[in-house]
Amino acid sequence: xxxxxxxxxxxxxxxxxxxxxxxxxxxSAVDFLVTISLVKFGGLFYLYATFIGSVVGGITNCVxxxxxxxxxxxxxxxxxxxxxxxxxxxxxxxxxxxxxALTEWVTGMGWMExxxxxxxxxxxxxxxxxxxxxxxxxxxxxxxxxFVYRNLNFRRIFRKGK
Numbered sequence: 001x002x003x004x005x006x007x008x009x010x011x012x013x014x015x016x017x018x019x020x021x022x023x024x025x026x027x028s029a030v031d032f033l034v035t036i037s038l039v040k041f042g043g044l045f046y047l048y049a050t051f052i053g054s055v056v057g058g059i060t061n062c063v064x065x066x067x068x069x070x071x072x073x074x075x076x077x078x079x080x081x082x083x084x085x086x087x088x089x090x091x092x093x094x095x096x097x098x099x100x101a102l103t104e105w106v107t108g109m110g111w112m113e114x115x116x117x118x119x120x121x122x123x124x125x126x127x128x129x130x131x132x133x134x135x136x137x138x139x140x141x142x143x144x145x146x147f148v149y150r151n152l153n154f155r156r157i158f159r160k161g162k
Contacts (some may be wrong), residue, residue, distance in 0.1 A: 016069060020144070023064040024136050030039050031057025031132070036125065046124040054092045061140075062088070070149035080148060087143040091135055098131035099124060 035053030044052075062084050066072050067106040072080055103124045 016145070017141070019069045020065065020141050023061055023069050024140065026064065027057040027061035028136070030060045030130055032125075032128070034134050035128065039124070045065045046103070047096065047100050050124070050128060051092065051096045054095050058088045058092065065149065070144065070148040075149060079151075084144075085120040087140070089146055090143075091140050093107060094135045094139060095128070095131055098135065099128045100129060 031053040033053075034056045035046070035049045037047050038049035038052060042049075062081075066077075066080060106127065107123050
């Protein structure tokens with residue numbers, strides 16, 4: 001006999017994951033649009049543009065996730081904000097420095113010199129895409145699902161003797 005409640009739970013988890021990915025894609029689109037615009041039209045160094053894009057994309061993601069993805073209406077907004085800032089700060093650091101490290105590593109390879117300048121100048125976009133997908137899958141979703149949008153009683157966790 002198949003457990004109907006277990007199947008419903010799995011279906012709900014898959015739907016939540018799909019909505020989280022859609023939210024992440026939208027936030028990433030905003031992030032990339034800001035980053036590429038700042039580099040290409042504003043002349044900003046890609047490292048700084050990546051940071052600013054991550055900030056704008058993160059705000060977009062938090063707003064969508066709070067109401068639509070994780071239905072965190074039962075959590076106090078200030079608690080969600082504090083937890084999100086922690087997770088988001090780490091995400092920004094991973095995205096910014098991961099993009100920088102990967103771009104510098106790849107552009108330092110000899111074969112990059114043989115590519116037309118257009119491709120070499122845009123290598124940061126490929127690096128940013130690879131790093132963004134990795135961070136989104138292994139850090140952002142799991143931390144948001146299990147930590148940020150959950151009502152956690154920290155007083156009970158850190159209480160002495162009990």
